[in-house]
Amino acid sequence: MTAEVSETPQKIRPARPSLFRRIRASDLWWSFTHSKTAMVSTLLLALLILTAALAPLIAPQNPYDGAQLDMWKAELPPLWQADGEWPFLLGTDTQGRDMLSAILYGTRISIVIGIASVALSLVIGMSAGLVSGYFGGFIDNLLMRIGDVTLSIPTILVAILVSTVVRQMLPPDLREVGASAVLVLAIALSAWVQYARIVRAQTIVEAGKDYVQAARLIHVPARRIMGKHILPNTLTPILVAATLNFGMAILTEATLSFLGIGMPPSQPSLGTLIRIGNQFLFSGSWWIVLFPVIQLCLLVVAVNMLGDWLRDALNPKLR
């Protein structure tokens, strides 16, 4: 009897097209290939991520290796200026560090922290939203009030306070090594509420539908209903929010590093590089600050344009 039930749908259903074909046939792909902004920003972002990921292979110098630094080559201007020297394409900083290499390595740190903090805040926010929306009652009230309080403090302040306090709780010899982990935690804790609210609202809608009632009737465990049945239906708005928040996360990281409470100078992110370069703004060595600034802007603009397009492309009202 059971064998018969499971066989019938297979006979009726036509062969599922391959993943590649399904992507090619999707609305999103159509919208992507018809939007210049989307393609340009994806290309730019891919380029930035690729060069950052391959930094150890393509950078002319390892900026962390003190032995490769030469004080005689300090504060060289970019190559196209009169005093520029090969291979320092974008010049060097006051310690003779090649700016291009420092920027590629710095971008790598910025991107990794951005991805990790978005992932962590997704996990926190989506779990909180699912539990809140599915169970309701006391736990819902508690989680949402915690969210309200988080939102009543400006994001940047949350990030500064969390990173300061957590760093203070670490033993002193771990503070420099753990800087990136502290940043990830600080940024994630300042951004999770948005996901929680989106998922909660969607969960409440989905939980009332027949398929969830049916799953409950046959005693599918709550965890499985939340994870396998409800969660996939909340993913579209989450994807848009996560893309835009990726840009925000990179900015928050850069801001904290710029303020001197983020990545230490021994493993500089783009924000740290800008903080260092800012001290030489008046000495005429503009390249030390300007190139990291440009790189940071390119990165965030690419992410935000992609997010903007994604929001419009996935919005059913605008079709």
Place this chain on the structure above:
Amino acid sequence: MLVFIVRRLINSVFVMLAVAMLAFLIFQMAGDPVEMMANEQTSQADRAAMRERLGLNDSLPTQYVRFVVNAAKGDFGISYRNGQDVLHLIGQRFPATFELVMVATLISLVVGIPLGVLTAIQRGRWYAEGLQFVSIVGVSLPSFVVGILLILVFSVIFGWLPAFGRGDVVKIGWWSTGLLTPSGRQALILPAVSLSLYQITLIMRLVRAEMLEVLRSDYVKFARARGITRARIYFRHALRNCLMPVVTMTAMNVGALIAFAIITETVFQWPGMGMLFIQAVTFIDIPVMAAYLCIISFMFVVLNMLVDIAYAVIDPRLRTA
């Protein structure tokens, strides 16, 4: 209506109590305050006396209640760094931040609203689309980057405007203002522009979206049919209906701007609350950090509450919420 206001008030009080709890937790987690204030010469007896005087021997709930009661009276203790009264320190710095934020808000309204109207009514023209693109770039530019670029162009290259400090200030009672002296006004320009840029792009995008919606409505079509001039329709009839959300957002964002001023003040060495806070963070001066957190959140919560109540006064449907 009264019920709504009372409920909203109670809600705000709870949020503030929770924020105070957070501030209190920072004290608990960031280490022993006696250790921070004591030096090598402090004897065990002195430390014990200090502990007793600060009330650290009481239970945590007692300490929390005392913290809240003192904070409500405006007593946030003394700074670990220089032993001054925290509220006095913040009060000294408040005028600088307040002037910066108010001028930035003014700039963002004066520039943002016309740009929003322009991009809406000229939609499709190259300059309107160009402005729209610039606004995405504006949202993506971190405010410290804007500050650095402004300094690079207007202070380093052209040498027109001062890059740091507040210029000469005039004392009026306890308030110090930089608006009355030429050097004070000059020093204000770059920080205010840099702080307002993000706000300009937000207001511009909001006005554009609202205008596009309103321009599609029947009463605008009817006004057009009556032969009213375009300028009059756009600015008298359509814009009026867009201003409500703009006012709301501006009011709510004043709190965010004060927090964002942390970054602008650091870039321009502006002697406001934000710089005080960043110095407190680097010295782990917990009382100043906690007081700053409570004061900022208080402003945030009060502004939010006022906006909600104002909305309920205007729109009765919202009173049940």
